Each structure stands twice: as C-alpha cells, then as structure tokens.
Amino acid sequence: xKKRLAKIISLTCAASLTLxxxxxxxxxxxxxxxxxxxxxxxxxxxxxxxxxxxxxFPEDTVxxxxxxxxxxxxxxxxxxxxQVLQDQQGWSVTVENKTGGSGSVGMQFVQNxxxxxxxxxxxxxxxxxxxxxxxAELNPEDVSLLGCGMSWPAALYVPADAPYDTLEDFVNYCKxxxxxxxxxxxxxxxxxxxxxxxxxxxxDIEITHVPYDGxxxxxxxxxxxxxxxxxxxxxxxxxxxESGDLKCLASFSEERSSxxxxxxxxxxxxxxxxxxxxxxxxAPQGVDEASLTILQDALKATFENEDYIAFCEGRGCDSTYFxxxxxxxxxxxxxTYYSQLISDLGIVAE
Amino acid sequence: xxxxxxxxxxxTPGCLLCVLLGVLVGMVVGTLPGLTSVMAISLITPLTxxxxxxxxxxxxxxxxxxxxFSGGISAIAINTPGTPASIATTFDGYKISRRGKxxxxxxxxxxxxxxxxxxxxxxxxxxxxxxxxxxxxxxxxEYFWLALFGLCMMISISHAxxxxxxxxxxxxxxxxxxxxxxxxxxxxxxxxxTALLDGIAFIPVMIGLFGVxxxxxxxxxxxxxxxxxRDIAELKERERVLPTKAEHRRMAVPGIIGSIIGxxxxxxxxxxxxxxALISWDVSKRVSRHPEEFGDGSVEGLATTCASNNASIGGxxxxxxxxGIPGDxxxxxxxxxxxxxxxxxxxxLLNNSADFVCRLxxxxxVANLLILxxxxxxxxxxxxxxxxxNQYIQMAVLMICSIGAYSMNRNFMDVIIMFIxxxxxxxxxxxxxPLGPLILGLxxxxxxxxxxxxxxxxxxxxxxxxxxxxxSILLIILCLFATxxxxxxxxxxxxxxxxx
Numbered sequence: 006x007k008k009r010l011a012k013i014i015s016l017t018c019a020a021s022l023t024l025x026x027x028x029x030x031x032x033x034x035x036x037x038x039x040x041x042x043x044x045x046x047x048x049x050x051x052x053x054x055x056x057x058x059x060x061x062f063p064e065d066t067v068x069x070x071x072x073x074x075x076x077x078x079x080x081x082x083x084x085x086x087x088q089v090l091q092d093q094q095g096w097s098v099t100v101e102n103k104t105g106g107s108g109s110v111g112m113q114f115v116q117n118x119x120x121x122x123x124x125x126x127x128x129x130x131x132x133x134x135x136x137x138x139x140x141a142e143l144n145p146e147d148v149s150l151l152g153c154g155m156s157w158p159a160a161l162y163v164p165a166d167a168p169y170d171t172l173e174d175f176v177n178y179c180k181x182x183x184x185x186x187x188x189x190x191x192x193x194x195x196x197x198x199x200x201x202x203x204x205x206x207x208x209d210i211e212i213t214h215v216p217y218d219g220x221x222x223x224x225x226x227x228x229x230x231x232x233x234x235x236x237x238x239x240x241x242x243x244x245x246x247e248s249g250d251l252k253c254l255a256s257f258s259e260e261r262s263s264x265x266x267x268x269x270x271x272x273x274x275x276x277x278x279x280x281x282x283x284x285x286x287x288a289p290q291g292v293d294e295a296s297l298t299i300l301q302d303a304l305k306a307t308f309e310n311e312d313y314i315a316f317c318e319g320r321g322c323d324s325t326y327f328x329x330x331x332x333x334x335x336x337x338x339x340x341t342y343y344s345q346l347i348s349d350l351g352i353v354a355e
Numbered sequence: 356x357x358x359x360x361x362x363x364x365x366x367t368p369g370c371l372l373c374v375l376l377g378v379l380v381g382m383v384v385g386t387l388p389g390l391t392s393v394m395a396i397s398l399i400t401p402l403t404x405x406x407x408x409x410x411x412x413x414x415x416x417x418x419x420x421x422x423x424f425s426g427g428i429s430a431i432a433i434n435t436p437g438t439p440a441s442i443a444t445t446f447d448g449y450k451i452s453r454r455g456k457x458x459x460x461x462x463x464x465x466x467x468x469x470x471x472x473x474x475x476x477x478x479x480x481x482x483x484x485x486x487x488x489x490x491x492x493x494x495x496x497e498y499f500w501l502a503l504f505g506l507c508m509m510i511s512i513s514h515a516x517x518x519x520x521x522x523x524x525x526x527x528x529x530x531x532x533x534x535x536x537x538x539x540x541x542x543x544x545x546x547x548x549t550a551l552l553d554g555i556a557f558i559p560v561m562i563g564l565f566g567v568x569x570x571x572x573x574x575x576x577x578x579x580x581x582x583x584x585r586d587i588a589e590l591k592e593r594e595r596v597l598p599t600k601a602e603h604r605r606m607a608v609p610g611i612i613g614s615i616i617g618x619x620x621x622x623x624x625x626x627x628x629x630x631x632a633l634i635s636w637d638v639s640k641r642v643s644r645h646p647e648e649f650g651d652g653s654v655e656g657l658a659t660t661c662a663s664n665n666a667s668i669g670g671x672x673x674x675x676x677x678x679g680i681p682g683d684x685x686x687x688x689x690x691x692x693x694x695x696x697x698x699x700x701x702x703x704l705l706n707n708s709a710d711f712v713c714r715l716x717x718x719x720x721v722a723n724l725l726i727l728x729x730x731x732x733x734x735x736x737x738x739x740x741x742x743x744x745n746q747y748i749q750m751a752v753l754m755i756c757s758i759g760a761y762s763m764n765r766n767f768m769d770v771i772i773m774f775i776x777x778x779x780x781x782x783x784x785x786x787x788x789p790l791g792p793l794i795l796g797l798x799x800x801x802x803x804x805x806x807x808x809x810x811x812x813x814x815x816x817x818x819x820x821x822x823x824x825x826x827s828i829l830l831i832i833l834c835l836f837a838t839x840x841x842x843x844x845x846x847x848x849x850x851x852x853x854x855x
Contacts, residue, residue: 075397076684081691088401101765106552113549138540141549187813193540215812216538218625218805221687225624225680229491231813244679244701312404319694352540 062122062296066097069286070118070126072111074104078320079284082155083127085316086286089307096303107131107194109141112287116148120289122296125151128287130196133340137347138194145336149292151301153285153327153335154308155317158258159200160265162227162242162251163234172208172255172274175234179210187213189223189235194352197223199343200257200280201236202350204271207278227251238282239265240321257281264321281339285332301329361713364409365721373410374718377417378725382733384418385425388435388562389759392422393684400692408696408711413718415692419685420722423628423664424468424730431460431657432737433752435566439558440628440664442794443636445565446512447660450652455593458738462596463654464661465730467610471662472723474614475621475669479676480716484705487677490622495810496821498625500830502803505630505795507837508637512791514650520792523783527796528803530555537805538812550768557797559760563773564790566756568780570749576785577745596734598654606658609639613663620663621670624682628664629798633791635663641840669719676712678702 069087073079080102087098103111108131115126128150136144161172169175179186190198193216205212217223220237227235228250235242243264245251253268257280261270271278286304288297307313308326317324327335346352364370377399384395395418403411426437431448444464451460478486493501506524513520533544534554545551598606613635620631639659640649649656671682672689679701681687690700698708705712741748760773783790807821814820821827 074393074684075391076393076681076687078691080397081400081688084397084401088404103764103766104553105764106549109552110549139542140552193535193538213812215809217809218537221624221680225491226494228678228680229494231494244699244703247699248702250702315697316695319697320691321694 062299063096065123066099067122067300068124069098069100070111070115070124071100071102072104072108072127072129072131074102078322079127079129081316081320082284085313086304086307089310089313090303092312093306093310094303106140107135107138109135109143112143112148113141115287116143116289118289120291122288122292122300125286125288125300128153128285128336130282130284130339132287133336134194134196134199134343134347136340137344138352144340145333147290148287149290149297150329150332150336151286151288151297152304152308152329153283153332154304154313154324155285155322156281156283156325156327157238157240157322158256158262159197159203159236159280159282160239160242160256160262160268161204161234161236161254161271162224162245163254164227164230165249165252167233167252169254170252172269172271172276175254176208176210176276179208179212183211184213186210186233187215189215189217189226189232189237191220191223191237192216192218194347196280196282197237198352199346202346202352203257203278203280204236204276206346206350207271207276243321262321263318263323281335283327283332283335285327285336357710357713358717361710361717365413365714365717370410370413370718371721373406373413374417374722375725375729377414377419378421378722378729380414381418381421382425382428382729385422385437386428387759388429388437388566388756389558389761389763391438391558391684391763392419392426393688395422396685396688400688400695403692404695408698409714409718411692411696412689412711412715413721415689416715416718417722417725419689420472420665420668420719421726421729423668424464424472424661424726425733426664427464427468427661428461428733428737429566431464432457432741433566433748434569435562435752435756438628439561439798440632440667441660442561442565442629443632443660444657444664446636446650446791447653447656449569450650451654451657452741454652455589456595457741458594458596458734459592459598460657461734461737462731463598463606463657465727465734466598467606467613467658467661468665468730469723469727470610471614471617471664471666472668472726473720474611474662475618475666476716476719476723477669478618479669479673479719483673484677486622487674487680490624490674490680491678492824492826493623494824495806495813497824497826497830498623499803499806499810499821500827500834501623501626502799502806504830504834504837505634505799506803507834508633509792509795510838510841511637511640512633512650512795513789515787515789519788523788523790524792524796527793527798528800529796530560531797531800532804537801538808550766554801555797556763556769556772558763559769559773560776560797561794562756562760563776564780564783564793566752567773567777568784568790570752570756571777571781572784573745574749575781594735594738596731596738602654606654609635609643609655609659610662612639612642613659613661614666617663617666618670618673621667621682622673623670624674624680625802627671627683628667631667631670632660632663633795633798635659637837665723672715672719675700676715677705679704 069083071080071083083100087100090096090098103114108129118124135141169178188201190201220241223235223237226232239256239262246253253265255271256262257271257278314324384390423440426441427444429435429437430441430444431452434445434449436442448460509524616635617631620626640646643655671686674680675686681690693700760769810820
C-alpha cells in the first residue's frame with residue numbers, strides 16, 4: 006500500500022513539474038513539450054518558403070525576452086510576433102517575461118546574454134528614457150536594433166463636457182489658470198508623462214502632472230472626472246471618444262491617427278509636439294551578420310503579416326514598419342530629446 | 356431571445372470541450388503556487404486566435420474561473436496560496452485540513468467557489484452597465500479609505516496578540532515602501548539593485564511566508580504524533596467531501612456576504628480577489644455567532660473566502676466589459692483577446708457585440724458548473740495524495756514552491772527572496788506572530804500611501820477632499836467601526852455579565 010502511494014505521489018510530482026514547465030513554455034529543449042513542438046514543426050519548415058534556406062540559423066528555439074509582465078500590450082505583442090514567426094517561418098519561438106525597472110531588467114538581460122541570435126527581446130520606448138531617468142545605464146547605442154512594427158502616438162483627452170473644444174482653447178485656458186489644470190498621466194517618468202511635459206513645453210503652459218497607475222488608472226480617473234485632462238496613447242482612449250464620454254483635443258503625431266480620424270494633430274493646430282510610443286525588437290551587440298539579417302528579415306515579414314496587422318488594428322495601434330536603420334534613427338532622436346527634457350524639467354526627483 | 360441563441364451556440368460539443376479544457380488547465384496552474392491565472396491566460400490567448408471567438412473565449416474564461424478556484428486547493432492542502440486571491444483561504448482552510456478533514460475543506464472550496472462564481476455572473480447579467488458606471492465614483496480618496504479599511508483588519512486577523520500583529524503589520528507596510536516612489540519617481544531603499552525598482556516581488560514573499568514557512572515549521576518542530584485514524588467513524592469523516600445540511604446552514608450567510616463583497620470589490624478597478632476575500636473574512640467574523648472559531652478552522656471563514664474570490668471575477672468583468680477598464684491583469688488579457696476577435700472594447704462593446712456578451716455570460720455559467728464535478732473529484736484524489744508520509748509532502752511542497760517562485764520571472768533572486776521569507780515565516784510561526792497582518796501591509800501599504808498622497812496633490816494639500824464624498828464617509832465609518840469594534844464588543848459582553 007505504502008509503495009503504491011509513494012509511486013502515486015512521485016508520479017504526480019513528475020506530472021505537475023512537467024505541466025509547470027509546459028505552462029511557462031520553458032525554453033529548455035529537454036522538456037517533452039518543447040521537443041514535441043519541434044517535431045511537429047519540422048514538416049512545416051520544409052513545406053514553407055523559407056527566405057533564408059541557405060543559412061542554418063535558427064537551429065534551435067529563439068527566445069524572446071519581454072520587458073513587461075503578462076497581461077499588458079507589450080506581452081501580447083511579443084506573443085503575437087512569436088506566433089507569426091512560428092506559423093510563417095516555421096521557427097520554434099518562446100516568450101519569457103523579465104520585468105522591472107520600466108523595462109530595464111528585461112533589456113539588460115538581453116544586452117548581457119550570449120550574442121548568438123537565439124535571445125532577442127522587446128525594445129520599448131523606455132530604451133530611450135531609462136538612462137536619463139536613472140534606472141539603468143542603457144541607451145539605443147548599447148544594443149542592436151532589429152526593427153519596429155508597433156507604435157501609437159500620445160493624445161490629449163478631456164471629458165466630453167469640458168469647456169474647451171480645441172487644443173488652442175485648452176492652452177488658453179491653461180494660460181489663464183497657470184498650474185490649476187491637472188493632467189493625469191500613466192505614471193511618473195512614463196512615456197505619457199513625457200508626452201504631457203512635451204505639450205507643456207511646446208505650448209509654454211504650466212500644468213500640474215498627476216501620476217496614476219498606468220494608462221488604465223489615468224483613464225478611469227478622467228472618466229470619473231477626478232482630473233481635468235489626461236495624456237495617454239491614442240489606442241488607450243479612442244473607444245471613450247466613440248462612446249461620447251471623452252473628447253480628444255489633439256494627437257501628438259505627424260498624421261491623424263486611424264482610430265481618431267476626427268481629432269486633429271497638434272501640428273495642425275500649430276504646436277510642434279510629436280510623442281510616439283513604440284515597441285520594437287532588439288538583440289545583444291555582436292550577433293554575426295548572417296544571423297542578424299535573418300532575424301531582421303523574419304521580423305520584417307512578421308510585421309507585414311496580415312494576422313499581425315489585424316492584431317495592431319484591433320488594439321488601435323499603427324503597424325508601420327521601421328527598418329533597423331529607421332528604428333535606430335527614431336530611438337536616437339527620442340533619446341536625445343527626452344534626455345534633455347527629463348534633466349531640464351527635473352522629472353525625476355532624487 | 357438572444358440568450359436562447361447564445362445557449363445554442365455555447366452548448367455545442369466543441370465549445371463545451373473548450374470550457375472543460377480551460378477548467379483543467381486553470382486547475383493545474385491555479386494549484387501550483389507561483390503560476391498565476393494571468394500567466395496562464397496570456398499564454399493561451401495567442402493559441403485561441405486560431406479558434407472561433409466563442410470557443411477561444413470559452414477556454415480563457417474556463418482558465419480564469421478555475422485558476423482562482425483552485426488557488427484554494429493548495430491554500431487548503433499545503434498552506435500555500437496558489438494565487439494571491441486565496442491568501443485568506445489559508446486562515447481556516449489549512450487548519451481544517453490539518454485536522455485530517457482535507458477532503459471536506461476542498462469540498463467547501465468547490466461548492467462555495469461555484470456559488471460565488473454563479474452569484475457574480477447573475478449580477479453581471481442583470482446590472483453590468485449601471486454598476487460599472489458606479490465604479491467610476493471611486494477616486495483617489497475612496498481608494499485611500501478602502502486601503503485603510505483593509506489595514507484596519509490587522510486587528511481582527513492578529514487574534515492571538517494585537518501587539519504582535521501590529522508589529523508584523525507595520526513591517527509589511529515598511530516593506531511595501533521599497534521601490535520607486537509612486538509620485539516622485541525617486542528610488543527608495545534600492546541600493547544599486549535594478550530588480551528592486553518595482554518593489555519587493557509579492558508572490559515569492561507570499562509563497563515563502565505561507566508555504567515554505569509552514570513546511571520548515573513542520574520539519575524542525577516536528578512532534579511525533581500518530582496521524583492514523585483511530586476508528587472507522589473517523590476514517591469515514593476523513594473521506595467525507597460534502598458538508599451536511601446543518602453545516603450548509605452555518606455557511607449560507609458567510610457565503611452570501613463573501614459573494615456580495617467579492618462582486619463589489621471586483622468591480623472597483625485595481626482591486627480583486629485577494630482584497631475581497633480578506634475583507635469578506637473580516638466581515639463574516641464580525642457577524643458570526645462563532646467569531647472565536649475564525650482563524651482556527653471555521654467552516655464559515657472558509658466558505659466566505661472561497662465564495663468571495665470567485666465572485667470578484669464577475670465584478671472585474673463588469674468594469675472590463677461595460678467600460679473597457681481592466682481591473683487587473685486577467686481582465687487586461689481578456690480585453691486584449693476581445694480586440695483580436697475584432698471587437699472594440701470600451702463603453703460601446705455591450706451594444707455593438709451584444710450577442711457575444713450574451714454568449715460570454717452563458718460560458719461563465721457553464722465554466723462554474725464544470726468546476727463542480729472536477730473540483731469534487733479532485734478533492735477525493737487529494738485525500739489519497741495527502742495520506743502519504745509527511746516527509747514526502749514537505750519535500751514536494753518545498754520543490755514546487757521553489758519552481759513556482761522561479762517561474763514567476765525566471766529570476767533566481769525571487770527564489771532567494773522566497774527562502775528568506777520562508778525562514779522569516781518559520782520564526783513568525785514559532786514565536787506565534789500572525790502572518791495575515793504582514794501580508795495585508797505588503798498588499799495595501801502602497802495603495803494607501805499612493806492614494807493619500809495623490810489626493811493631497813489633487814486638492815493642493817487640503818485634507819477636505821478626503822471627506823467630501825458619500826463613499827468616503829461610508830468607508831470612514833467602516834474604518835472607525837473596525838478599529839473600535841473590539842472595545843465595543845468587550846463593553847457589551849462586560850455589561851451582559853454584569854447584568855446576569
């Protein structure tokens with residue numbers, strides 16, 4: 006009897022361990038699930054048109070390190086990209102979340118991992134900010150950028166019954182009541198906090214920044230009218246404009262957002278404020294040219310895949326592709342501007 | 356009429372299979388400490404895009420409901436909350452289990468989780484839109500008072516000694532200040548450790564304090580006791596899973612209290628099953644005829660927490676569906692999945708995708724009904740599993756806890772944090788310091804601090820805003836009541852004895 010029970014428990018332990026590992030989609034090739042995955046994908050690989058059939062990369066599972074935790078938009082992006090890479094390229098791809106420090110934990114992990122191309126990671130806009138914020142010594146120069154296919158601009162939202170209809174009205178109101186207007190953002194030092202700072206900077210107005218717990222917290226406060234206005238992303242608020250709860254006074258991009266076609270850009274209204282949140286992909290420096298090219302091409306193909314485009318559209322984001330060079334240019338420009346802004350405005354108190 | 360068609364489209368073999376599959380996956384994930392429901396749902400979400408949207412959502416809701424329910428399984432069996440939502444389940448559930456009645460405790464967990472789940476689904480079906488609008492009245496001052504009300508519960512949770520309870524409670528609040536300052540962004544107590552920027556990871560601490568601490572305690576303070584049942588009657592009692600009618604009568608009121616509080620707390624964005632279960636436990640203790648049993652194996656305490664954390668699901672879905680506001684990680688992934696199925700989340704969802712929302716309600720009911728047989732069968736299996744020698748269980752639990760803490764973030768630092776918390780938990784237990792207040796402080800400290808400071812920021816450092824809304828006043832009265840209740844009840848009982 007005892008022996009049987011001992012067997013039962015050891016079996017259950019083994020089973021639960023296997024399940025645990027499966028559930029975290031462990032990258033270790035020994036787990037039965039991972040090897041099974043590879044087996045089933047082998048025929049697909051032969052059938053699919055692999056653009057880089059001459060090169061041997063990747064022979065193993067590619068691991069995407071996501072800087073944000075499960076449940077957020079960046080995690081969904083990483084998993085969507087992994088799914089498309091599996092379907093389209095026939096690769097075996099897993100996603101791991103390494104979170105903390107506004108993304109610096111995950112990005113530094115990739116930066117310090119073996120540069121063999123098997124470890125890549127998400128590169129959020131925070132890459133251009135964390136150094137100035139003092140969270141980590143990391144900037145776009147320190148990593149190798151692979152491309153970007155998801156971005157969305159900041160937008161200024163106010164309640165539908167607010168006394169201002171245009172950005173100019175709002176700016177004038179702020180000038181009449183300096184420091185009185187309270188603007189919610191998604192957290193101190195977050196990209197939308199920077200967005201509100203850029204607006205104040207370009208329009209030369211004095212507003213009170215109130216940090217909330219993420220864009221959700223800011224939107225909830227605005228819907229509950231605890232706050233006068235909020236600067237968050239277009240995709241985080243467009244549905245409340247559709248439902249008539251909020252007005253969008255401006256989106257901070259060069260062109261009008263596809264989800265807010267009736268809201269003019271800040272530039273249209275005479276304020277040169279462009280703040281874009283982007284999430285791209287990065288690899289550690291020193292990956293060999295051939296593998297790097299394969300990764301970049303595969304990501305480019307992913308960003309042009311219709312499932313991926315549908316994913317971005319569903320979330321209200323822009324799926325415009327930025328090549329590695331364009332991506333670097335954008336990240337470097339943001340890095341210069343935001344570093345200046347963060348230190349000028351003293352956004353982070355020490 | 357749309358409900359009829361919704362029932363038709365849900366009650367197909369494929370859809371039911373998807374719910375069942377989700378329930379089974381959720382059970383594995385929920386039972387294993389460290390693997391959270393958010394993790395499971397976000398892993399499965401991309402896979403469901405290949406399915407029909409109803410099938411996909413059937414699977415996701417199955418996982419969600421079942422993971423919250425089965426977090427209670429490990430809370431009862433090994434004193435380790437499977438998910439934060441079942442912290443309060445350890446208070447009574449594990450005590451009942453230690454008396455050899457594991458199956459019974461698991462039976463209660465199953466029945467009352469399903470009760471809470473169904474209750475909240477019905478509320479969701481009836482009053483989704485209006486309730487969600489009410490949630491918007493919950494601003495920074497209200498969050499502050501709610502957090503403070505939660506912290507007041509330290510008094511009732513530290514039943515042995517108030518002083519000891521407050522000591523660990525304040526320790527918990529102090530630990531919650533580690534990390535970035537929520538309003539200024541400056542670093543607090545971090546040193547050069549980037550991993551601490553977001554504060555001390557909650558789940559490894561929770562697993563360590565409860566699971567590892569308890570196992571270490573059993574290993575080092577092991578008393579040779581004969582665990583074998585003494586007679587046939589006791590053996591039968593040990594194999595019993597379903598409560599008797601009389602027991603149901605005792606648990607009915609706490610079950611309903613738990614469900615109502617679960618729904619309310621679930622609706623408020625940013626608060627979920629963990630807080631609702633703790634509050635329900637506290638409230639049920641106050642209204643119970645046997646408050647002394649709470650924390651010492653009370654069936655009422657167990658039933659109310661089980662009902663409450665599952666009821667919070669319906670509450671969280673209310674704000675998620677009616678306003679597009681995700682109250683927690685689970686609903687955030689679910690909303691993300693909805694957008695992938697081509698729906699626009701936000702206030703327009705209820706009208707534009709009315710058919711789908713109907714199907715979603717039906718899926719919620721089906722998922723809860725499926726938990727019933729699965730949960731009861733697993734309770735039977737669990738009794739067998741736990742009847743092996745304690746040493747095997749202790750080893751297995753330590754191993755599962757380590758894996759769980761590691762898998763949170765694939766970070767070995769978390770395992771170290773877990774073991775430090777485990778050693779602390781061991782000493783707390785040895786010297787009879789209650790764990791509840793510590794967890795409360797850690798869970799609510801930052802919420803309390805952030806919202807108080809934000810309120811003062813919004814009001815220009817005037818305290819008037821804190822007392823300006825009816826909800827605030829109500830919460831203040833609750834806080835006062837919670838703090839003064841021990842004195843009041845003392846006074847009443849003294850008066851009674853004086854009279855007699």
